[in-house]
Amino acid sequence: MRKTHVVKAASVATLALALAACSSSSDATDEASATAGGSNDASSSESVSVSFIQGVIGDNFYISMECGVLAAAEDLGGIDVSVQGPQKWDPALQQPVLASVTAADPDAILIAPNDISALQRPLEEAAEGSEIVLVDTTVEDPSFAVSEIASDNVGGGAAAFDAIKEMVPEGGKVLVIDNQPGISTSDARVEGFEGAVEADADFEYIGVEYAQNQPAKAAQIVTSTLQAHPDLKAIFATNIYSAEGAATGIEQAGVAGDVQVVGFDAGPAQVEALEDGTVQAIIAQQPFDIGYQGVEQALAALNGEATESKIQTGFTIVTKESLDTEEGQAALYASTCK
Template sequence: MTRQKFRTALAAGAVLAAMGLSNANAKTYTIALVPGIATDPFYITMQRGAAAEAKKLGVHLIWQGGASFSPETQIPILQALLAKHPDALVIAPTNKKALINPIKQYVSAHIPVISVDTTISDHGLLKSRITSNNTQGGAAAAKAIATFAHERGDVAVINVKPGISTTDARQKGFLAQMKHYPNMKVVAIEYDNDSPTKAFTEAQLLLLKYSHLKGIFGTNVFSAQGAGKAVDSSGKKGRVNVVGYDAEPGEVKLLKQGVVTTLIVQQPALEGKLGVKYAYDILSGHAGSVPKSKLLDNITAITKNANDPDISKYFYKSELAH
């Protein structure tokens, strides 16, 4: 071997050795994903998108959530996770005010926080906010009901409870759009506390009280399911239009039966994917590429296109990725 070849080989060996040392010491990032509720197909679908992206990027994903959508359930989970000091937190806050202080603790610990689906009112604590365009979705629901009713008659809203950023925005978008129909009136806004049973009872009372009711907007899965079943059991299917949000298995069944005529479908898998990707970008020195806010388009599904593969691919799953 000539002296020049020896030097070249030695240099190449040094580079390979350095690469091997770098790979050996490379950090595997741990990203915690805390859903609003762990058992909901919306968040399960979000986990599937996040898990696929984590696998692609070589990230360790922690998925941990409660059995109810409430700050009282979510905050202890956050406190327990903080002790493990993940590299980043992706969270669907269950209340836009109550989750501010727990998230501040992560920020104080230099853990970047990204919100998905829901958010908090103090946006300055967040590196990014990823959600559906909920105001637009509420407006789309109003347009669907108005079209069904030929822009005449009474309508009602069944919401979850005040203080949830997403459903607040859906209601706001719905009410704003309804102002475009002078011959229509929003006669009631009820809250079901995320209970399909309560939504069913509230819808029954609305149907009894308002004989000219033409539509009910259910702002989330349980609101829509309860309202749809009440309309069906009252014999008013086809006369009172139920428009819902999301596309969980129970809702999709009602959609195909025509009990619920329209669903405003979100993209939770994409939210989960982007949450992990943005967290990874921040951790790996590419924070400049991460948007402060990302609004995702909704998909409108109706009974007639519920079996179309281009629509049904957005319907939510009920099994976690492993």
Template sequence: MKFPRKTLLAAGAAAAAVTLLAACGGGQVGQTPAGDQPAQQGNKKLVLIPGVQAEPFYISMQCGAEAEAKKLGYELTTSAPQKFDAAMQTEKVNALGSAPPAGLLIAPTDDQAMLAPIQQVKNRGAKIVEVDTALKDTGVAVSSISSNNAEGGKLAAQTLAKLVGGKQGSVLVLDTIAGTSTTNARAKGFEDELKNHPNLKSAGVQFTQNEPDQAAGKVTAALASNPDLIGIFATNLNTGEGAATGLRNAGKIGQVNLVGFDASPSEVEGLRKGEYQALIAQDPAAIGVQGVQQAVAAIEGKPTQRNITAGLHSITKADMDANAQYFYKQQC
């Protein structure tokens, strides 16, 4: 997952529209009609707009969604921004134009800034399903499917406590960007659970803007200011990779326990090599499947479930082979 800026950018939407509208049946970016409009009769098109392109978590979600859409007789296309950024994602949403798909599956990159563009698509008749992340406004989507991120953070803290045993030390949390519902909840869940382990004290939460180099720099600074640093919790892929780089540069691989979130190919390889001591894996393919199921149910006038929680799994090097089904994909 990745993360947001608070400003919206409409410039460039027309250019982005050309490619996506070709896949979605044409149309132009228009004015928002007053009130929700009925979906186009016989519209079998779904669009997935994840948080960012080329990330294994979202690729795995796309694979699950595509397979389920085909199974149910729908066509799903994916349009992902280059960065986890509200302005870039807004361009993708605006590019849907005045003839949107019957259903939009989206991972909002900002829980407030993405409200207006997503609401516009809803007003044009599309059913909205949130996948992975969610808006603060709970009245837009018919369903929201995600992991319980606070529980994921709690599980990470419990896992770290088991790894260090009774040793004492400081623990750093690397979050991404303020306003990202998923990673912020993970950080809070971790910090809350850490209070139950008196041998571990918080070295604070640092934001990395979802940039690995910033995460590496935060680790370097934390090592200098906290000589007793015993653990790091990285709330997503980029922060984890950056943290591993920081530890590697300092010669602290294996000496400071790194618990990452997600199970991308690079993280799994890092776990196998001892750069990570544990990973908290989600099930993005299942999120994609359930997202499509909820969108189709809404389109066809069937009951939907407003909130669905996906599973979480703590994986260490000792049990990673037994949990290989939770490793993320790089292609479908």
């Protein structure tokens, strides 16, 4: 049986102020914890325990999401946060993390599942004692969750193709480099990109290759693809590691500027690639907002209040020209949190 908490949330500071507070210092570790009581009053003296399970430790996307989780906990008050995650994106590594968290019986769990199938049953079991909020990724049947919060990934994939069309108005061959099948977010990005490119007769889609979150493998994919398709015009890389590897492969092949690359996410490696011209555009998600709203939804569920079953956050297209603008800088991911 789930525990019931009644916690009165104090007024929430604006996300812009919270995001500014997020950009200072806190190392992402295998297990970090923070108590965010602040000066906010709560109607219960008992703290609410929230566990955030990242998709992978040390990823700037999930660090930024952690910043949002911690900022929400501080603003709302009376919330203890613990942060865990696997060292690699691997459901076999994430499952024991979830099992350990479930055994600790937190009031709520925010989690980015590593696989739509492998985490299904473990999360159903966890939901018997904790409120579950799915952040970023989801599972085959998320009906046990109080909310799913993620980017508009289909729209992000379509936007990536729009960016390529502006860079290559004459059309040509395009490639997608993805992580691996079975990840809800990147599957949706590929779907959005494929739908957009197939509707444009000027472009030839030569398919999707999987780099399994290994930049070196993504670089090899670029090299082998250029051997088979020397007239390749553009690459859409669906996540941080794919974009990093694509940029390396382009540079190694000596075709920087000739092959356009649009990457997903806005970590330091992507920004560096944008600055040096190996990547021409990046699609930045809003992980801070995802984490912040995840805590809000968990707290609402614990209070017995209505929750939003699905929340989609937006994205920002960042180019070298827009990088130093206020909007461009606000879109970049954090490396540490206060």
